[in-house]
Amino acid sequence: MISLIAKELRLSFRHGAESMAALLFFIIAGTLFAFGVGPDPSILSRIAPSVVWVTALLAALLPLDRLFGPDFEDGTLDLLLLSGKPAYEIAAAKAASHWLTTGLPLLIMAAPLAVMLRLPGDRLPVLLLTLLPGTLIFSLLGTMAAALTTGARRGAILMPLITLPLMIPSLIFGTAAATSPHPAPPFYMIFAMLLAALPLAPLGTGLALRAAAE
C-alpha cells in the first residue's frame, strides 16, 4: 500500500501543473469572493468559513476524473487488480494519495485564504479543525464516485451528480461547526461521518473498480 501511494505521489509530482490545478482553483475562487462581495469586513468575515468550505469542496472534485481514468485506459487498473492485493486496499491507497496531493494542500492554503477573507483569528483553528475531517471525507467519497464512473461513457457528467449529494451532509455540518458558537455537536457529526466513510468508502470503491474492469 505504501509503495502504491509512493508511486501515485511520484506521478502527481511529475504532472506538476495538473496537480496544482485544484489548489489554484481554490485560491482563485476564494479570492474572487473577496472582490465580488466587496471590502465590507462584517459580511466577508461572516461568510468566510462557508466560502472556504464550498471552494475546497469544488476544488477537491477537480482531480477526481484523473484518479482512475488514465489507469483504466492504459491497462494499469487490470494490473493493480491482479497485484494480489485486495481491491479495497488499492482503493484506500488511491484515496490516501488524493488527500495527500489535494486535501492536504487545500487544508494548508485554507488558513491564509480565510485570513484574507477577514475570518477572525480565534475562529481559524475551528475552521481548520472541521476542514481536516472534511477534506478526508471529500477524498474518500470522491474516490468512490470516481471509481463508480470509471469506464462510463459520460463519466464527466455523472461524476458531479454522484459526488455532490454525497458531500452535501458533510458540507452542512462542516460549515455549521465552523460558524456556530457551539461547534462541538456538528463537529462530532462530521467526525462520525468520517468514521463511517473510512471503512465503507474503500470497500465500495473496490467493488466499483472490479466492476469497471469487467
Next chain:
Amino acid sequence: MHLLTAQKLAIFRGERLVLNGVSFALRPGGILLLRGANGAGKSSLLRALAGLTPLVSGDLFWDDLPALADREAHAARIGWLGHQDAVKPALTPAEQVPRSALTLVGLERFADLPTRFLSAGQKRRLAIARVAATPKALWLLDEPTTGLDSASIERFLALCSAQRARGGMIIASTHTPIDLPNTEVLAL
C-alpha cells in the same frame, strides 16, 4: 507443480456471449496458444482466466480446487501482460520495473529516461520485463509480440523457455507464429 484445468467455460463480453464450451488442461511447463480471428474472444478468455471478468458458466480449477474462489490468491499466481502496456509515460522504466528485469529485455540503457521517449515496441518490452521480473506460476499474455523486432522476439522466446523450465505455464493469444517446441494450440 501445478495444473490448470478449464471445463466448458462460457464468457460474456458486454451483452454478447463470445465464448462457449471452452475446455483445456495445462501442465507444468505447458504453453497454450490462443488462435482466432479478431473478436473471437481471445482477450476475453484471458481476462476471465485472470479473474477480471466473471465466468458465465463452466469451471476453472487450479490443482483440482476452484481457481477463482479466492481472487486475490489467484491473482498472486498470475503474471499479466494485457492488451495495453500499462506503463506510465511520466515515470522512468526503472521506476516501474526492477532494474535486473530491464536487462532481460535489453532496456538497461533506457532505465532512467522518461518512458514517453520510448517507442511502442520498447514499451511492450518494458511490459514484458514486468511479467518476467517476478516468478509467477501462470503467465497470461495478450498479443505479447505486438510491435517487437526480431531480436526482441528472440529474447521474449528465451524468457518463455525459462518460464517453462522452472515449471511455469503460459497462455498467450497471438497471431504471429511462436517458435517454441511442444506448444498446444486452442482455436477459438
